[in-house]
Amino acid sequence: MTQSFDTYFEQQRDKHLRELFEFLRFPSISTQPEHAQDVAACAEFLSDKMRNIGFENVSLMPTKGHPVVYGDWLHAEGKPTVLVYGHYDVQPVDPVELWDSAPFEPEIRDGKLYARGASDDKGQVFMHLKAFEALFETNGELPVNVKFCFEGEEEIGSLNLPEFVRQHQELLAADIVVISDTTMLGPDMPSICYGLRGLAGLQVDVKGAKGDLHSGLYGGAIQNPLHALVHILDSMHNDDGSVAVEGFYNSVTDLTPDERSAYATLGSNDAELMKELDVPALYGEAGYTPRERIWGRPTLEINGVYGGYQGEGTKTVIPSEAHAKITCRLVPAQDPDDILDKVEAHVQKHTRPGVKSTVIKTDRGNAYLTPFNHPAIQLAAESYAKAYGKPASFSRMGGSIPVVDTFSSVLNTPVVLMGFGLESENFHAPNEHFTLSNFDRGLRTLCYYWLGLEDALR
């Protein structure tokens, strides 16, 4: 059995890559209205592929934005049903002049496939199609019931997916959800992501005088909104790197001693990280390693600050307004609304006299954590181990995938994150690429997984 899909992947590799190239050539940039036709064409391409492999009920299901591509194969009677989620839309390509090859002209260099979407997420979506195709071809049928849900709006925040999932609970019902849109720890370090951070986003607006003022004629006598803003923002962190917002850590589920020792066995990647990012030192909350901070500790990050003059040279202005954009990454069991309330209270408390602060709450997403003793998670680890020839680690990820919580809570289903990307693969940046050794081994990992799932869940 193993032999058969292995041989199939070897024989078909060139053909598979050619097909993946076709998929990657669609500039399916969801955020740019001028690419709406490309997004639609890409969805059509994907649904054609699904039909050709043998999936049924394939359709472009409308949302208020770009369509969801659905398809299923439900003839494995008495066996588990899996929902596979991914996305066929991609990020914009700017600044395009920093790409070494055209973003929508896929090119293989040094064992890496370069193209926008290669890793995030078309390459990984494509692997799911080809893993099931291999099982069909070598087995005549699939070992599980399969439902695909591929969305076209992940890169614009999955605006319409929660509503879609709620409206189609029955259609999407499954025993487990599998998502391949995360990263492994390294090119040769298979790992299962069992936790994601949540998100709470807000904007702070500070308003001073009714218009911009001359800093000579008024400077010294009124509160400068930029001074007030930097005071508010600086007050949000303590000197030890922890967040100073009152009650911020109240409901945090701390990392367990087991988790911390498991992470410790991975060894430090601090030196590597410093080199990759070209920074003289790492920095963060005292008492935790950088990896623990990213995976298991909440943060408050300022994502943007703006106010006053930004041009060449000097303008002696006291601006009327100043602004900041902030996102907090949350861990279980922090509640985004509670955190937003606490940050808002902090902003008001630290607003100096003479200006007015307003908080606009913009983003909310729960953290997600699957216990790593769940059999569907354990099986994922075993499948990676078989394909990569070494044991898989359990990791978390510092990012947020809000749809994970949506699937988990609306469908009441565990979500298994089987990612094959690498953090160094430039998602959202120029020269995005996908490491083909992970494409090859990932295809096999998925086959092992589907073949073992019935036994694991029994």
Add this chain to the structure above:
Amino acid sequence: MTQSFDTYFEQQRDKHLRELFEFLRFPSISTQPEHAQDVAACAEFLSDKMRNIGFENVSLMPTKGHPVVYGDWLHAEGKPTVLVYGHYDVQPVDPVELWDSAPFEPEIRDGKLYARGASDDKGQVFMHLKAFEALFETNGELPVNVKFCFEGEEEIGSLNLPEFVRQHQELLAADIVVISDTTMLGPDMPSICYGLRGLAGLQVDVKGAKGDLHSGLYGGAIQNPLHALVHILDSMHNDDGSVAVEGFYNSVTDLTPDERSAYATLGSNDAELMKELDVPALYGEAGYTPRERIWGRPTLEINGVYGGYQGEGTKTVIPSEAHAKITCRLVPAQDPDDILDKVEAHVQKHTRPGVKSTVIKTDRGNAYLTPFNHPAIQLAAESYAKAYGKPASFSRMGGSIPVVDTFSSVLNTPVVLMGFGLESENFHAPNEHFTLSNFDRGLRTLCYYWLGLEDALR
């Protein structure tokens, strides 16, 4: 004698306003290359006017930028020589849609003349021409030797004037310099400005990782340049509103008890200021009134902050860079270079680990203070008192006019600031205007001044 110029101004008023309208119609915006021809045409107009009145050696003297309009009348043998400085260039007019009448179509409404440059500074330059014209017409000659130096680059920082003054020291040599480009305390509050603040400008650049980072994948483990920047910036002020940069106040010449009590007699304008600016409270260095803070205390103002995402919605980015623009207003005897060094040291000292800060020093200008017992200043006060029918106050101004220090130090001459503008007249903003009662009384003030100068300086 008095009667004669008074009558002359009454008879000629309509004609004078028509001529001023012509002067104001030139869109002599020095900062916009597309208006270079307008600036040149305006300089020609001004030199023609000077010639027609009887001035000699009138010429457009070239600089690397726009020309200086020079002219003189040097036949008052044995009498003082005065250099009158002003500028014929104006600020841009954006946002033009906020003007109630076209910026270069002068219009009188409610006793105010609306046009770009009406008050800053064409209106005041024109008054000097007409005051001397009146003395010529009623007297046949002038009571002083006069040199005009009208520049076309004041609104772009008098880029070439210091070099021009150094190169033409002999030509410009005078007993006193008179500048009419400042404001009075109120429409009916004649005042002599005897002090200006200096300026020290810089930019702070904070650099973190080599590129923008995903705040989920890296947030918590590295120093966010925006966090580092707001920490640096907030550390620059103490809670009591004073500047926290070490040594910032070391060489400050404090306000004298005489000055403070003179200012106190002007009464508080706090309520008025709060209403004008629409702020809930004034704010500034403890221990000083708002007026004292603006006129006589140094400040450190952040004029701009920028870094990271500024668009709609949210972007979960840890930016690679963050920036701030800062200007300090200086008082005697602070040295701009010394202050810039101190701020730079402060920035470095408060830069947290994991990022690199750089300071670019951009602006330097000394503060200026004329002792108010100088006879040329005392005469100015008496001249205002005669024309306005009430005693003039001595005031300072919080702004900076770097050329004042240039004239004073290069020509070794006292500078008398006889301004007829009002702070409420929207210089640099839409609906700039000039209050015509100050035009009328200002013309008379100038005549009294020139007629009295020989005696005063004797």
